Amino acid sequence: MAKNAAERAPRQPMPERDAQERARTFDEVALGYSAETARIEAERCLQCKKPPCENGCPVEVRIRDFIAALAEGDLPAASVALKERNALPAVCGRVCPQETQCEAQCVLGRKGEPVAIGRLERYVADWDRDEHTRRRLSSSCGATIRAHDHEQVAARQIGLHSCLHDASSTRSTEAVLAVAVVGSGPAGLTCAAELTQLGYDVTVFEAMHALGGVLAYGIPAFRLPNDILEDEIDSLRRAGVKFELNALVGRITDAEELLAGGFAAVFFGTGAGLPTFLGIEGENFNGVYSANEFLTRINLMHAHRFPAYDTPIWQGREVVVIGGGNVAMDAARCALRMRAERVSIVYRRTVEEMPARVEEIHHACEEGVAMRELCAPLRIVGSQGWCTGLEVQSMQLGEPDESGRRRPESDGSEPFVIPCDTIITAVGTGANVLTREATSGVELNKWGYVVTDEDGRTSHPRIYAGGDIVTGAATVILAMGAGKKAAHAINTDLNT
Amino acid sequence: MSYRILENKALASGIFEMTVEAPAVARKAHAGQFFIVRACEHGERVPFTFSDWSADEGWIRFIFMRVGKTTHLLSHMTAGESVQDIAGPLGHPTPVAVGKPWGADTSIAEGDRLVVVGGGVGTAVAYPVARAAVEAGTRVTVIVGARTSELLILQRELAALDLEELIVVTDDGSAGRTGLVTEPLRELCEAGAVDRAFVVGPAIMMRFAAATTAECGTTLPTLASLNPIMIDGTGMCGACRIQVGGVTKFGCVDGPDFDAHLVDWEELATRQRVYLDYEQIAATEYERGCGCHG
Numbered sequence: 001m002a003k004n005a006a007e008r009a010p011r012q013p014m015p016e017r018d019a020q021e022r023a024r025t026f027d028e029v030a031l032g033y034s035a036e037t038a039r040i041e042a043e044r045c046l047q048c049k050k051p052p053c054e055n056g057c058p059v060e061v062r063i064r065d066f067i068a069a070l071a072e073g074d075l076p077a078a079s080v081a082l083k084e085r086n087a088l089p090a091v092c093g094r095v096c097p098q099e100t101q102c103e104a105q106c107v108l109g110r111k112g113e114p115v116a117i118g119r120l121e122r123y124v125a126d127w128d129r130d131e132h133t134r135r136r137l138s139s140s141c142g143a144t145i146r147a148h149d150h151e152q153v154a155a156r157q158i159g160l161h162s163c164l165h166d167a168s169s170t171r172s173t174e175a176v177l178a179v180a181v182v183g184s185g186p187a188g189l190t191c192a193a194e195l196t197q198l199g200y201d202v203t204v205f206e207a208m209h210a211l212g213g214v215l216a217y218g219i220p221a222f223r224l225p226n227d228i229l230e231d232e233i234d235s236l237r238r239a240g241v242k243f244e245l246n247a248l249v250g251r252i253t254d255a256e257e258l259l260a261g262g263f264a265a266v267f268f269g270t271g272a273g274l275p276t277f278l279g280i281e282g283e284n285f286n287g288v289y290s291a292n293e294f295l296t297r298i299n300l301m302h303a304h305r306f307p308a309y310d311t312p313i314w315q316g317r318e319v320v321v322i323g324g325g326n327v328a329m330d331a332a333r334c335a336l337r338m339r340a341e342r343v344s345i346v347y348r349r350t351v352e353e354m355p356a357r358v359e360e361i362h363h364a365c366e367e368g369v370a371m372r373e374l375c376a377p378l379r380i381v382g383s384q385g386w387c388t389g390l391e392v393q394s395m396q397l398g399e400p401d402e403s404g405r406r407r408p409e410s411d412g413s414e415p416f417v418i419p420c421d422t423i424i425t426a427v428g429t430g431a432n433v434l435t436r437e438a439t440s441g442v443e444l445n446k447w448g449y450v451v452t453d454e455d456g457r458t459s460h461p462r463i464y465a466g467g468d469i470v471t472g473a474a475t476v477i478l479a480m481g482a483g484k485k486a487a488h489a490i491n492t493d494l495n496t
Numbered sequence: 497m498s499y500r501i502l503e504n505k506a507l508a509s510g511i512f513e514m515t516v517e518a519p520a521v522a523r524k525a526h527a528g529q530f531f532i533v534r535a536c537e538h539g540e541r542v543p544f545t546f547s548d549w550s551a552d553e554g555w556i557r558f559i560f561m562r563v564g565k566t567t568h569l570l571s572h573m574t575a576g577e578s579v580q581d582i583a584g585p586l587g588h589p590t591p592v593a594v595g596k597p598w599g600a601d602t603s604i605a606e607g608d609r610l611v612v613v614g615g616g617v618g619t620a621v622a623y624p625v626a627r628a629a630v631e632a633g634t635r636v637t638v639i640v641g642a643r644t645s646e647l648l649i650l651q652r653e654l655a656a657l658d659l660e661e662l663i664v665v666t667d668d669g670s671a672g673r674t675g676l677v678t679e680p681l682r683e684l685c686e687a688g689a690v691d692r693a694f695v696v697g698p699a700i701m702m703r704f705a706a707a708t709t710a711e712c713g714t715t716l717p718t719l720a721s722l723n724p725i726m727i728d729g730t731g732m733c734g735a736c737r738i739q740v741g742g743v744t745k746f747g748c749v750d751g752p753d754f755d756a757h758l759v760d761w762e763e764l765a766t767r768q769r770v771y772l773d774y775e776q777i778a779a780t781e782y783e784r785g786c787g788c789h790g
Contacts, residue, residue, distance in 0.1 A: 293733035312774030385766030
């Protein structure tokens, strides 16, 4: 398959829903590769002997092997290779910043465009998911298709029995140990999946009424459809992971109680869900939201479908989102879909410095979100308790600061007011606050994040942590990587 | 987990008391704390304060007024049915032990006399707080008020507590004294008969009660149990934020009790009104038979 440069096809674009059409619905934006484009893209892969892309992946997905199988048209084998090290491939194929991870390491990227690893990951994960659905449907119709057939064949081919979640194979001679995982976000789900594969009896405790953490309350359906997440979680459930909803560890129980109650270890993946406000005047006016509130109302509570769902959401006509990260893009694009007349993003540096993925900024612009760069919020103006505008200072870029980015400074002009009736602040989040009460005695840093070693070990020998509750707000895949490392640390520690 | 309803009864016109099986929540409940209820699959998350609970028997109890869709729905549910979700206990318990902080710059002292003021359905919170204080050895006076005698709740339970005095007030004089809860409160303050106050009820009532305890010579340290709009109840959304002493606090994780003299009552009242129109729409839809229950 490894063709020379002249023969190699260009990187295959991702088909997308039309920008005008999609800006009015919560349907998924990216439509996914066809079988043909997936094959063409897979064939671009050089099949490096030591694939650098895999070093760029926090969970070390066997990228080369899954792409090789895909190029050969062996989807069962591709999906086994993909899922061996990634419990949430359909999620990662959609929300990972591949451009800074696996794809950034791709050899092809040095002179041209890297292999579209993320798009291929999504293609294979979706194929696998459809396959499961097909099998479920046919078995419920009484057909005689043997469940897990393809998985077993493929597993034999590449010698992977662990992916069948055969718990007994790894710890067959010992009693099964129970581990508690607190939080069902990317870190918790990955830790749970990994521990289950290693043969542990895992229970995930989730504070909300729905599973997924930030994947459920934070990321909108047009980037990550609800049923994709539900199916990924269902496959963990089938693998033996148990889930407890409405289980606020820190209130209903705590780490000490869990340990005393028979869990051999507790992993905290409680995230960084505390919204940060700017601390400017007028921030408590009606019409001013944290991005967390705005997104939670929509994503978790389905407020955009009020009154079919009971939770309402108030949104005016002119929406201003403050911030330049992925969360700001998500909030702005949700506001458009909620029929705002005008949505703009206010950011104190330029679009160039925005921390959001280029793809997200591009999608937001295409859909009609206006970027007001070099604008620093000064205060929120309002009338009778409701916000009516955002006063901003026009900025310019000065010398680079500690982060290496050019420091924004006032350009000396008069502040002005951007009229708006809705303001959404997406300027970062802090550590989950209940974690402190849940982990009495575990060392936290001054911002409330859990202090751990590289593998998620905390100051308590049986308590582990990973994801945003350790690092502060980062990415889904980094949290997954941390969950995985902690699972292995737990396994090591419990076996010594 | 199933949250089975053990009992649901009308206490007064439009006021209901629901008892739900939730052993894990009951085991950790304290006076002054709340929990989130989602009545049905498409339901909203609504906070209710514990009016009672039993760790031994594994149930929790709350009292609600039928106002919006969720409370309409709850009012029609019967024993044996289940509510979709219960998450709690949330918020900090109301302090009762000597040495615990009471408001911004005072703490509970040995021998302090407490007045607990409950307005309307706020009585459902006043009762367990008064009970917890009595159990902690505090001398407690309770003032409860309602528009009319019909709407008075928990009279028997309050009467059974070892209180200094139970003062009942109604707007129309149909029971107890005629007038507002602030009047007996003012008299107690002026007589120097109490050292601390706890107030719970509608925002407007708490605001006036706070003004009363601030005006009586030496300011009476006062806590108010706030009821802002919430979604998750765990510190994630900030919908319940409120300025207390010029600093933004979260009702869910910093509260629900705050120094009543520092609360920005105007802001609380304004923020509580954001969704009034929507509540009307939801209630109308529900009455037309679009509710997810029955």
